[in-house]
Amino acid sequence: MQKRVLAAGDMVDSQCTRCKALLNHTIIAMVDGQVVRVKCNTCGSEHNHRPAKEPKVAAAKAPKAAKEAKTPRARSVKAPAISDEAVWEEMIRPLDPDLAVPYSMEGKFRANTLLTHPTFGIGVIASSQAGKIEVVFKEGRKLLRSAC
Structure with a gap:
């Protein structure tokens, strides 16, 4: 042709x-x-003139196990991460859940006090900053607005 x-x-x-x-x-x-x-x-x-680009041919990928065997990596030794749920359980243990204060954006809060939130449930205030509080809930840490 x-x-x-x-x-x-x-x-x-x-x-x-x-x-x-x-x-x-x-x-x-x-x-x-x-x-x-x-x-x-x-x-x-x-x-x-910009001609039509030829489609790129993907290279055959090696199996994941073979890749790891070829390139050993030095792994850093880290302490196992403590989950937020475990931290929450440790922080809430000495506190009385009946004394939990309801959350309000206009409220003033101090560290190591219990808080009840309508969405996240019971949490412990880890720290308070200007206009913000960090609260540890069972699901994780949240940064909430406050009047502090």
């Missing part, structure tokens, strides 16, 4: 810079047998 030689005035697929799509274009200029400049048949804009 013979490959057709392109010439000025022929149609070619090119990536249009205005339409942002691969569309039919008319060849305007050629240099050394290569298409250099084209005109979009859809929007009429003239621009340099």
Whole structure:
């Protein structure tokens, strides 16, 4: 099968810079047998020829176990992370749940006091900053607004 030689005035697929799509274009200029400049048949804009990109072939991936065996990594020794639930249980143990204060954005709170929140439940105030309190709930730590 013979490959057709392109010439000025022929149609070619090119990536249009205005339409942002691969569309039919008319060849305007050629240099050394290569298409250099084209005109979009859809929007009429003239621009340099941007041929259709060939799809990249994905390289075959090695199995995960084989990768790990090839590249051993030095692992840092860390203490096991203590979950927020465990921290919550330790903090709530000495406190009386009946003395929990209901949460309000306008309320003023101190550290190590119990708080009841309508969504998160009972929590312990870990710290208070200007306008914020950090509360440890069973589900995790939350930063809440306050008047502190």
